[in-house]
Amino acid sequence: MKAFYLFIFIPFFGFTQNQPEIKVLDSLYREDQFYFGITYNVINNKPQSVSQNSTSGSIFLGFLRDMPINKLRTFAVAPGLGFSYSNFKQNLLIKKNEDLIQYSIIPKGEIYDKNRFSFVTIDVPLEFRWRNSTPQSHRFWRVYGGIKASYVLYNQSQFVSSKYEYKVVNNPDFNRFLYSVYLTAGYNSGNIYLSYGLNDFFRKAFFNESSEKIRSLNLGLIFYIL
Template sequence: MRLFFSCLFLVSFFNVFSQEETTIAAETKPVVKIDSLYREDQFYFSLIYNSIMKSPGMAQDRFSAGLSLGVLRDMPINKARTFAVATGLGLSYKNYYQNLAITGTKDAPEYNVVSYNDISTNKFYSYLVDVPIEFRWRNSTPESYKFWRIYGGLKLSYVLQSKSVFKGLVDQNVKIVNNKDVNRFQYGAYISTGYNTWNLYACYSLNSLFKSSARTPTEQVDIRTLSMGLIFYIL
């Protein structure tokens, strides 16, 4: 009988000790604070293909690449923070391989659509400062940084520098920096959609790369562009 009561006492002691340990462990468990007022402020980086649109007689024979990077400030407009507007600042590089030969000088440029049989190298590229303004939808939550998104808006750009390079097959090598006919202010409509970091991106220019003063012997040089590729968002 004495042995029975001794065992009962030990079982009760260990049971109380175990409960105390569980209580202490529960009390010392770290509390994760959830920020219900979170913002989706982001850095972005894009890799794109530049396609020339609305340009009779012009063609592209090589991959015309571009890239951009920048930062966006997120401003939610509903309580669930699934809708927002955002704006920011970025830099872009755009390159176009095509058959519009630009010769002459930057103050008196000449334009001619030529055959690729007469071209060794012909490209036009520019460096720009971008100000994107966009409307956002996403199904994000305070607990997760992985979500679906659709962003769209306007991109306002200023050309910091432009350069064209034309090399013909017969002793022609013309380089023009900051052509006076290049539209310094450019703007376009864009959309991006995807999940988490990886997203599809497209942007269509709403004004021409060149001013109305840029003309071939037969018509105005009215070049619109469509940029398509991938954009990566990093929190």
């Protein structure tokens, strides 16, 4: 009789041990809520005499609240909050003479170590999202478009040569609010990022004969997680 019970129990025990673990899928999942990006910056809408002479870039990061708007969760809107640092290396010399901000073009052939302006912003993006994600996989195609309002927390221009050094901090001619539109597309975590500035960096023209005040075009990569 003892052998009979063992014969019945052992196969049953083995069957229960081999049952696959059942995973509960989250049908209310959200995607891509943290982001980090780097870009190459191009000066756009500039006076003819202004030119870039070195690599300029930006780094940015932040959080976006993913809010799906359809049952399959393939369409969503995502408001967010982030920070950016950007710099532009070019030949526009900015210096302060008492209370007056002066602008001029560095003569060709002049040797100097550094000339750039940079700024730090707090960003408020709003994204409109499409992706073919599912609850089973975190690998999917995406196309996101957005608009972004940025508040300039700090700006600085700096010129350094063997003879002179000029620095202007929080130039009052620099616009406090910057606006842009952007597009990102790709697969999985890494994606191409393109951004176009909608307004000028500066409030007034640098030279009387020119109305351009410099905008930006940014091309780079953005990475989404969680």
